Amino acid sequence: MTSSSLRDRISQSMPRYSDLLSEFVAIDSVSQSTADPSRVDASAQWVAEQLGARGCDVEIYRTRTPEGSLGLPTVVGHYPGPEGSPHVVLYAHHDVMPGGDPAEWTTTEPFTARVIDGRLYGRGSADDGAGLVAHLATIDHLLIEGNGELPCSLTVLSEGEEEVGSASFESFLEQHGHLVDADVLVVADGGNPALGEPALTTSLRGVIQVFVTVSTMDHPVHSGMYGGVACDAVTAMCRLVASLHDEHGNVAIDGLRGAVHRQGTVKRDSFSCIDMSEDTVRADCGIRDDVPLLGQGSVTDRLWFQPSISVIGIDAVDVAHSSCTLQPQCRARLSLRTAPGENTRQAYEALVRHLHNHAPFGMHVEVECDELGAACLVDDQAPAVQVALDAMTEAWGHQAVTLGMGASIPFVALYQEKFPQAQILVTGIEDPDARAHGADESIHLGELERIIHSQCLLLNKLSA
Numbered sequence: 001m002t003s004s005s006l007r008d009r010i011s012q013s014m015p016r017y018s019d020l021l022s023e024f025v026a027i028d029s030v031s032q033s034t035a036d037p038s039r040v041d042a043s044a045q046w047v048a049e050q051l052g053a054r055g056c057d058v059e060i061y062r063t064r065t066p067e068g069s070l071g072l073p074t075v076v077g078h079y080p081g082p083e084g085s086p087h088v089v090l091y092a093h094h095d096v097m098p099g100g101d102p103a104e105w106t107t108t109e110p111f112t113a114r115v116i117d118g119r120l121y122g123r124g125s126a127d128d129g130a131g132l133v134a135h136l137a138t139i140d141h142l143l144i145e146g147n148g149e150l151p152c153s154l155t156v157l158s159e160g161e162e163e164v165g166s167a168s169f170e171s172f173l174e175q176h177g178h179l180v181d182a183d184v185l186v187v188a189d190g191g192n193p194a195l196g197e198p199a200l201t202t203s204l205r206g207v208i209q210v211f212v213t214v215s216t217m218d219h220p221v222h223s224g225m226y227g228g229v230a231c232d233a234v235t236a237m238c239r240l241v242a243s244l245h246d247e248h249g250n251v252a253i254d255g256l257r258g259a260v261h262r263q264g265t266v267k268r269d270s271f272s273c274i275d276m277s278e279d280t281v282r283a284d285c286g287i288r289d290d291v292p293l294l295g296q297g298s299v300t301d302r303l304w305f306q307p308s309i310s311v312i313g314i315d316a317v318d319v320a321h322s323s324c325t326l327q328p329q330c331r332a333r334l335s336l337r338t339a340p341g342e343n344t345r346q347a348y349e350a351l352v353r354h355l356h357n358h359a360p361f362g363m364h365v366e367v368e369c370d371e372l373g374a375a376c377l378v379d380d381q382a383p384a385v386q387v388a389l390d391a392m393t394e395a396w397g398h399q400a401v402t403l404g405m406g407a408s409i410p411f412v413a414l415y416q417e418k419f420p421q422a423q424i425l426v427t428g429i430e431d432p433d434a435r436a437h438g439a440d441e442s443i444h445l446g447e448l449e450r451i452i453h454s455q456c457l458l459l460n461k462l463s464a
């Protein structure tokens with residue numbers, strides 16, 4: 001089958017995959033501990049049924065976290081390939097982030113997919129429903145092309161706790177690793193620099209999340225009667241949080257490292273690893289003109305190769321319900337992104353040390369670990385990288401580039417450690433408008449079509 005007839009066939013099949021993605025969004029498979037875990041069972045079941053309907057041998061696994069609790073389900077489906085053909089693992093996760101405040105969504109309800117102007121909106125549409133659907137569609141089209149046979153041995157791996165740090169994945173790899181021991185791993189969970197511009201991600205930051213609690217009193221008291229002497233916990237928390245950056249907005253935690261930017265190296269020259277400009281970041285985020293960017297050094301460096309830290313949640317009295325009262329306790333959730341090359345455990349210890357050392361007025365600060373996920377660098381000289389860049393360039397009609405990603409896919413580092421010989425391809429479907437994790441998350445259906453096409457080309461080329 002020529003590439004142009006494959007392209008046409010994929011194009012005609014897209015309404016079906018748009019419907020499939022809508023089905024996935026409706027499952028509402030939020031993996032955070034505060035959500036109903038049966039929804040993640042439902043999404044695992046959905047993935048298993050989809051694979052089963054495509055003639056795949058499929059199994060759902062549950063393994064334990066290092067702390068001993070049962071992890072969320074991982075789906076593994078396998079197709080044997082022709083003798084001597086490579087083993088390719090296609091990865092995408094089936095859990096999603098919480099929908100957030102429905103009032104912030106301007107397009108649809110978080111778990112009701114809706115297509116507007118070629119984009120499909122809904123939680124999980126981009127992250128990582130699009131990856132899952134891309135894999136299912138790739139299998140469909142390759143099965144048609146091969147009259148029911150795939151060109152290579154293929155395994156689909158779909159975990160259910162990517163959004164919460166893949167805590168049981170290490171034990172999955174210990175117990176069932178042989179199932180996913182691949183020549184090439186394709187991780188369809190990355191992003192592209194712009195609509196219509198494909199990219200492979202070759203570096204990922206790590207993630208460390210903690211809950212921090214500051215306690216100042218046994219109970220709330222009158223702010224007029226005791227203010228000026230008794231410290232409210234929200235003020236104390238604000239002082240603690242303010243200590244995390246220096247006056248330029250650089251992360252001010254002793255003992256954290258930044259990765260060396262790869263500018264000028266062979267890697268950059270051969271694959272034109274792109275730079276991010278300040279204007280692009282401002283436009284992507286909608287940053288107001290009068291607001292400066294945080295930190296110093298190149299924007300690319302700060303986004304992909306340096307650590308960052310943010311407050312992603314804080315429990316305080318909301319303004320509407322506030323009264324003249326000093327609050328005795330305040331809890332916040334902090335998210336630290338670590339540079340590629342950073343040791344996750346040491347970075348976590350550095351953060352905990354910092355929070356204790358900067359306890360405001362010597363107050364009691366409690367730190368509890370929420371999530372640890374390692375950063376990683378992918379070997380961009382691996383032969384499969386060039387094959388993938390060629391396949392993406394052909395499918396998109398635009399030169400594919402390599403780039404870094406400030407976000408984290410903890411599974412990749414775990415996999416890399418276990419299977420150092422595997423070539424890893426972190427591919428992109430999301431464009432900067434995808435707003436993964438936020439309100440109005442969406443995927444551009446044209447980009448979904450192109451990733452399906454590029455995956456078909458990739459698997460054919462790897463098998464040739």
Ligand SMILES: [Zn+2]
Binds near residue numbers: 093127128162189
């Ligand atoms: Zn994801």
